[in-house]
Amino acid sequence: MTSINLSGKRILLTQAESFMGPALHRALVECGADVIADTGALTEPGAAEALIKQAGRVDVLLANLGIPAPSTVAVDVRDDEWRQMFEQLVDPLQRLVRAVLPEMIDRRAGKILLMGSASALRGMKRASSYSAARGAQLAYIRAVGVEVAPHNIQVNAIAQNFVDNPTYFPDEIQANPAFQARLKREVPLGRLVSAEEDASFAAYLCSDAADCFVGQVFPVCGGWAD
Secondary structure, eight states: OTTSOOTTOEEEESSTTSTTHHHHHHHHHHTTOEEEEOOSOOOSTTHHHHHHHHHOOOSEEEEEOOOOOOOOOGGGOOHHHHHHHHHHHTHHHHHHHHHHHHHHHHHTOEEEEEEEEGGGTSOOTTOHHHHHHHHHHHHHHHHHHHHHGGGTEEEEEEEEOSBOOTTTSOHHHHTOHHHHHHHHHHOTTSSOBOHHHHHHHHHHHTSGGGTTOOSOEEEESTTSOO
């Protein structure tokens, strides 16, 4: 971890108290970053833009966006559930990126990294609304990544699953024998990816050593998805 150098970089981290937020915060600080740790809700129009304005210079936007996934069968997904997934996961991402890009383009430097989900890479039963929103995130990242690459801005995503975090895999789930059996059955790694492993990779993607990646989606899921 200490070999990753983020000294002098101002990194805006969203949802710093949930999903991968705490692990990311620790890893970024350890690597020398100046972390702007936001914990506010970003669902209201104008909230993302206000956050970017308040943050000042942002060298890296680390869009950590998570919400507990519903387990509704497709025929029972109602409009309110569908809209909630997009309001929580997709709308804030687009607003954050739209607000932060002009200054990055002017400086010809910047990075945007999304903490996304591998549910968009492999079919999952009872996850249609959640997977659709996560898929929209990844499609957006790919498109923006190639659009802004000529401005020396790198936009990428981590698509994760079976990573230790309190939003999706709290202690009570991890302790369940059925979940432990599922882990051994479905995940080639045979265990959860640790929060530290995931955060360390994210820190690397925020660093100058990762300037060559453009609109890429990196699965971090112990081999569960390609």
